Amino acid sequence: MTAAPAPTEMAMAKALNAGLRRALESDPRVLLMGEDIGRLGGVFRVTDGLAKDFGEDRVMDTPLAESGIVGTAVGLALRGYRPVCEIQFDGFVYPAFDQIVSQVAKMRFRSGSTAVMPVVVRIPYGGGIGAVEHHSESPEAYFVHTPGLRVVSPSTPEDAYWMVQQAIASDDPVVFLEPKRRYWDKGTVDVSAAPRPLFAGRQLREGSDAVLVGYGPTVGTCLEAAEAASEEGRSVGVVDLRSLSPVDWPLLVGAARAYGRVVVVHEAHRTLGIGAEVAARLSEECFYSLEAPVLRVTGYDTPYPPSRMEEVWLPDVDRVLDALDEALAY
Amino acid sequence: MSDLVQLLTPEGVRVPDDTYEEWVADVDAASMRSLYRDLVLLRRFDSEAVALQRQGELGLWASLLGQEAAQIGAGRAMRPQDHAFPTYREHGIAWCRDVDPVDILGLFRGTTLGGWDPRRHGLHLYTIVIGAQTLHATGYAMGVQRDGAVGTGDPDRDTAVLAFFGDGATSQGDVNEAFIWASVTNVPVVFFCQNNQWAISEPLERQTRIPLYRRAHGFGFPGVRVDGNDVLACLAVSRAALARAREGSGPMLVEAYTYRMGAHTTSDDPTRYRVEAELEQWRLKDPVERVKAFLLRGGEADASFLADVEAEADALAERVRTGCRSLPEPEPAVVFDHVYAALDPDLVVQRDEIARLAALGGEVPA
Numbered sequence: 190m191t192a193a194p195a196p197t198e199m200a201m202a203k204a205l206n207a208g209l210r211r212a213l214e215s216d217p218r219v220l221l222m223g224e225d226i227g228r229l230g231g232v233f234r235v236t237d238g239l240a241k242d243f244g245e246d247r248v249m250d251t252p253l254a255e256s257g258i259v260g261t262a263v264g265l266a267l268r269g270y271r272p273v274c275e276i277q278f279d280g281f282v283y284p285a286f287d288q289i290v291s292q293v294a295k296m297r298f299r300s301g302s303t304a305v306m307p308v309v310v311r312i313p314y315g316g317g318i319g320a321v322e323h324h325s326e327s328p329e330a331y332f333v334h335t336p337g338l339r340v341v342s343p344s345t346p347e348d349a350y351w352m353v354q355q356a357i358a359s360d361d362p363v364v365f366l367e368p369k370r371r372y373w374d375k376g377t378v379d380v381s382a383a384p385r386p387l388f389a390g391r392q393l394r395e396g397s398d399a400v401l402v403g404y405g406p407t408v409g410t411c412l413e414a415a416e417a418a419s420e421e422g423r424s425v426g427v428v429d430l431r432s433l434s435p436v437d438w439p440l441l442v443g444a445a446r447a448y449g450r451v452v453v454v455h456e457a458h459r460t461l462g463i464g465a466e467v468a469a470r471l472s473e474e475c476f477y478s479l480e481a482p483v484l485r486v487t488g489y490d491t492p493y494p495p496s497r498m499e500e501v502w503l504p505d506v507d508r509v510l511d512a513l514d515e516a517l518a519y
Numbered sequence: 520m521s522d523l524v525q526l527l528t529p530e531g532v533r534v535p536d537d538t539y540e541e542w543v544a545d546v547d548a549a550s551m552r553s554l555y556r557d558l559v560l561l562r563r564f565d566s567e568a569v570a571l572q573r574q575g576e577l578g579l580w581a582s583l584l585g586q587e588a589a590q591i592g593a594g595r596a597m598r599p600q601d602h603a604f605p606t607y608r609e610h611g612i613a614w615c616r617d618v619d620p621v622d623i624l625g626l627f628r629g630t631t632l633g634g635w636d637p638r639r640h641g642l643h644l645y646t647i648v649i650g651a652q653t654l655h656a657t658g659y660a661m662g663v664q665r666d667g668a669v670g671t672g673d674p675d676r677d678t679a680v681l682a683f684f685g686d687g688a689t690s691q692g693d694v695n696e697a698f699i700w701a702s703v704t705n706v707p708v709v710f711f712c713q714n715n716q717w718a719i720s721e722p723l724e725r726q727t728r729i730p731l732y733r734r735a736h737g738f739g740f741p742g743v744r745v746d747g748n749d750v751l752a753c754l755a756v757s758r759a760a761l762a763r764a765r766e767g768s769g770p771m772l773v774e775a776y777t778y779r780m781g782a783h784t785t786s787d788d789p790t791r792y793r794v795e796a797e798l799e800q801w802r803l804k805d806p807v808e809r810v811k812a813f814l815l816r817g818g819e820a821d822a823s824f825l826a827d828v829e830a831e832a833d834a835l836a837e838r839v840r841t842g843c844r845s846l847p848e849p850e851p852a853v854v855f856d857h858v859y860a861a862l863d864p865d866l867v868v869q870r871d872e873i874a875r876l877a878a879l880g881g882e883v884p885a
Contacts, residue, residue, distance in 0.1 A: 257699070260655060264654065300632075
């Protein structure tokens with residue numbers, strides 16, 4: 190009997206790589222497909238070494254056509270495979286929009302579950318890396334708005350490791366959003382502990398005055414803001430949504446009831462973003478528990494700006510603290 | 520049109536073809552009668568569906584009138600293990616894949632978005648977004664290749680995939696991406712384009728400056744144009760292309776040159792954009808009449824055979840009429856069942872809302 194491997198420190202990109210490796214090992218029907226994911230190992234090296242170890246048949250460099258990547262994944266899924274598509278950057282997912290929204294998302298529904306889509310679409314998303322246009326976007330709301338899709342986003346290496354495997358094992362299609370500016374952040378990954386459920390949120394920090402709600406790239410921002418607030422004597426909790434479709438409403442409603450003040454933080458545009466849904470839902474479900482309106486700290490309702498001004502565009506600790514002040518002033 | 524593969528002239532005369540006639544060498548008089556029967560029954564089904572739409576029983580119908588030979592030819596070339604990806608007009612393919620014609624009506628009556636089990640029939644559901652299914656077919660063929668179901672020489676194992684689309688779809692990005700994908704992966708897919716000359720109101724000239732089948736060359740695989748109103752030629756060319764795919768020689772483009780004799784759908788009015796003289800020309804090339812002429816000329820069919828087929832068509836029409844009206848209505852509660860693998864708690868709440876409102880019986884409580 191071998192001892193369970195000890196938890197190790199690794200970056201999120203490495204954790205995703207380990208998760209994909211394990212998925213490839215455990216199920217021969219799992220295939221990776223995308224642009225430059227083979228010999229190069231992906232532009233972020235998330236698939237580094239996988240083509241070498243599993244063959245270019247299972248880790249496929251595809252032609253440069255996003256609709257083709259997802260459209261052929263549909264066919265592979267119909268044949269019984271479990272394709273994992275990599276879209277190289279968030280801004281390049283739109284050519285595949287029809288295949289994701291009209292084909293992948295609706296297939297189970299229109300076929301009465303006789304044709305199902307265990308397809309994962311991995312997308313590095315969000316800003317903060319000084320990239321050129323179309324490389325910093327947060328398209329999650331489009332997919333959350335689409336019935337039939339599941340949408341998740343890990344914020345830590347350990348979640349990345351487990352959630353990518355759970356997404357691949359899911360019989361529902363999953364849009365898997367990877368916070369690219371957190372790819373190189375390290376964290377402890379326990380590959381032998383039982384994972385949390387894929388579609389559950391997680392309370393990362395307790396607090397009695399207010400709760401910050403983030404996901405993906407903004408969870409770290411929320412934690413920093415909560416820490417800064419505690420230095421000012423305020424007790425602020427943090428919830429990592431982890432899953433955007435479905436949202437873990439029991440967790441969120443519980444937190445809202447407990448603290449009465451909620452601030453949602455995301456990089457995506459404000460209007461009709463996840464924050465809007467959280468605000469609407471909490472006002473429906475726990476109106477009398479709220480001490481303040483649910484506030485949103487988000488990217489602005491402009492196209493993503495030139496990178497030299499992304500620091501003022503993206504939610505940062507100061508903006509979160511400002512919103513906290515506003516919430517606490519009610 | 521010298522580049523057109525034709526084995527049966529519009530007058531019903533067999534013509535030789537060095538490349539393709541061997542592919543239908545087994546087609547004897549009985550087989551020709553069987554093809555004729557398919558064509559007649561399919562046409563009757565189609566005209567019955569148009570009538571059902573006119574009577575308000577269907578919301579819409581996409582008639583295949585004029586394209587019967589292209590579809591029966593391609594459909595009869597398939598083997599049980601093959602898989603086809605149709606548009607919304609492939610009623611003849613569904614016919615050949617043993618889908619109950621009544622079940623084809625469900626989508627157009629609004630009782631379902633599907634209608635049959637794709638795996639059981641080797642026929643994917645109808646796809647309405649133009650060209651999207653060509654990528655699905657290509658991906659499916661990638662799976663076939665991965666499964667080792669290509670080039671084994673076992674006629675019951677080697678599998679081909681058929682992607683159907685029209686002349687309008689050849690302008691779509693997805694179709695061009697499918698051509699590229701299939702070419703570089705060399706997968707067993709046959710792209711079967713029914714060029715019916717019209718994409719709703721847009722003539723072929725709006726889609727292309729060269730004959731469609733010649734586009735294949737640029738993508739790196741062969742293309743062939745076949746008389747789409749000649750069921751024998753369509754059968755021969757489809758058999759050849761599918762055999763080529765099954766043996767592992769990769770994709771091929773078949774352009775079935777035909778004509779959409781009816782409207783795009785029952786919502787369309789083609790008198791606004793095309794002239795009657797054009798239809799007159801194509802009526803002379805009718806796919807059903809030429810087989811009938813062939814059979815009668817050779818003494819392979821007599822009046823009683825033709826009468827039997829007509830009687831069978833009448834019975835089919837009656838069955839389709841009755842079946843259409845008794846297609847089960849969709850249940851409001853069931854609509855929530857197939858969104859996700861497991862019923863979502865939020866959807867349970869929304870489903871119960873329907874039940875709650877139904878229980879009020881339309882009465883708003885004071």
